[in-house]
Amino acid sequence: MRTETIIAEPQLSQLAENLIGSEIIKIGGQLNARIAAGEKIANLTIGDFDPKVFPLPEAYVNEIITAYREGHTNYPQANGMEVLRKEVARHIARKQGLDYNANEVLIASGGRPLIYAAFRAIVDPQDKVIFPIPSWNNNHYTFLNSGVQVAVDTSAANRFLPTADDLRPHLGDASLLAVCSPLNPTGTSFTADQLGAICDLILEENNRRDGRKPLYLLYDQIYSALTLGDTVHVDPVSLRPEMRPYTICIDGVSKAFAATGVRVGWAFGPERIMQRMHSLLGHIGAWAPKPEQIATARLLKQDAVVDDIIAGHNAKIQQRVEALYTGFMAMKAEGFPVDAIPAEGAMYLTVKIDLQGRTLADGTVLNDAEDVTLFLIREAKLGLVPFYAFGADRSSPWFRVSVGVLHMEDVPAIFENLRNALGPLR
Numbered sequence: 001m002r003t004e005t006i007i008a009e010p011q012l013s014q015l016a017e018n019l020i021g022s023e024i025i026k027i028g029g030q031l032n033a034r035i036a037a038g039e040k041i042a043n044l045t046i047g048d049f050d051p052k053v054f055p056l057p058e059a060y061v062n063e064i065i066t067a068y069r070e071g072h073t074n075y076p077q078a079n080g081m082e083v084l085r086k087e088v089a090r091h092i093a094r095k096q097g098l099d100y101n102a103n104e105v106l107i108a109s110g111g112r113p114l115i116y117a118a119f120r121a122i123v124d125p126q127d128k129v130i131f132p133i134p135s136w137n138n139n140h141y142t143f144l145n146s147g148v149q150v151a152v153d154t155s156a157a158n159r160f161l162p163t164a165d166d167l168r169p170h171l172g173d174a175s176l177l178a179v180c181s182p183l184n185p186t187g188t189s190f191t192a193d194q195l196g197a198i199c200d201l202i203l204e205e206n207n208r209r210d211g212r213k214p215l216y217l218l219y220d221q222i223y224s225a226l227t228l229g230d231t232v233h234v235d236p237v238s239l240r241p242e243m244r245p246y247t248i249c250i251d252g253v254s255k256a257f258a259a260t261g262v263r264v265g266w267a268f269g270p271e272r273i274m275q276r277m278h279s280l281l282g283h284i285g286a287w288a289p290k291p292e293q294i295a296t297a298r299l300l301k302q303d304a305v306v307d308d309i310i311a312g313h314n315a316k317i318q319q320r321v322e323a324l325y326t327g328f329m330a331m332k333a334e335g336f337p338v339d340a341i342p343a344e345g346a347m348y349l350t351v352k353i354d355l356q357g358r359t360l361a362d363g364t365v366l367n368d369a370e371d372v373t374l375f376l377i378r379e380a381k382l383g384l385v386p387f388y389a390f391g392a393d394r395s396s397p398w399f400r401v402s403v404g405v406l407h408m409e410d411v412p413a414i415f416e417n418l419r420n421a422l423g424p425l426r
Contacts, residue, residue, distance in 0.1 A: 023389035054258035063295035080107020113286035134390030182345025185400035225256035320403035380421035
């Protein structure tokens with residue numbers, strides 16, 4: 001009798017073996033398979049821009065081409081080209097009134113490596129990292145740095161933003177608090193009072209530590225330029241200058257200029273932390289391409305052009321989130337089990353589609369948010385990201401809608417399909 005020998009795959013590191021994949025990518029894969037098979041589905045999952053709707057600004061394109069033609073194709077400075085770091089510092093001063101010099105600015109290939117480097121520079125193994133739920137990727141960055149996750153639930157009543165009261169019980173022995181505003185995934189933003197109260201907690205905690213390792217704040221403001229309506233972006237250092245030694249801010253071109261593929265991001269904060277992050281990224285080589293750095297510096301010099309680009313993007317985003325919000329509110333008024341929270345920034349709308357526990361015509365029960373997500377893809381031809389992809393429980397009925405790829409002419413069909421799918425379940 002012939003027996004087959006099963007050869008086990010060689011074991012890798014504990015980190016590699018236990019790293020969790022992205023739920024958003026998983027959902028996107030399911031959507032793409034259906035779209036490739038010929039289904040027409042409104043894919044509002046991806047936090048990116050369709051270049052046909054949000055093209056890379058012509059002024060930026062020209063500067064990038066010019067930089068390549070000028071031969072800026074060798075290695076950049078490891079901490080970012082000085083001309084760009086100076087322009088970023090000037091940009092921060094112009095937009096936020098903050099006085100940072102070029103040595104307090106660090107450039108990398110987008111926001112992700114900078115967030116990773118910030119975690120790496122601050123978090124020791126088993127250090128506690130606090131972050132709100134829902135939020136983007138903080139669980140993964142904590143795992144990559146062998147930290148202990150302290151995930152703090154938030155509520156729709158507070159627009160899914162953490163309050164000082166939410167965070168207070170967890171600060172005592174933590175090393176890092178990671179927050180984002182405008183927030184991915186919700187499209188909501190801190191007010192000055194909300195963020196100021198959190199800053200006061202951090203300052204009180206650090207005063208108690210008496211020379212011990214402080215609690216740092218990682219403030220992801222990559223969507224800071226994309227504020228909607230009357231919303232005003234706020235930051236910790238402007239509100240509480242005493243926060244400066246403890247605050248690392250993350251920003252870049254990807255969202256403000258619809259330039260997600262250009263890969264130019266920046267961090268700014270205490271010079272010593274920027275130096276340590278620079279050393280970490282130097283070993284990884286996560287540099288933004290030199291031509292794009294030169295082009296970004298030249299673009300940022302053109303204040304009026306920058307302001308026009310951002311205003312144009314905000315107008316398109318506003319138009320789309322308002323159309324979707326109006327549509328969901330109309331459905332709610334008609335008795336459908338849906339709701340939405342007005343968007344205040346970024347490119348997202350938070351919507352509620354509460355179908356868990358409903359039974360379909362074939363007897364299938366929608367037990368959790370994953371079932372609802374697949375139902376919406378299959379029956380409503382609509383792809384959304386459930387909040388469990390951002391750390392929430394699978395019983396959460398809330399979803400992220402991204403408008404970066406939304407064509408306005410597709411909006412009526414989205415709600416027609418959604419009504420048809422939800423109608424039998426009312």
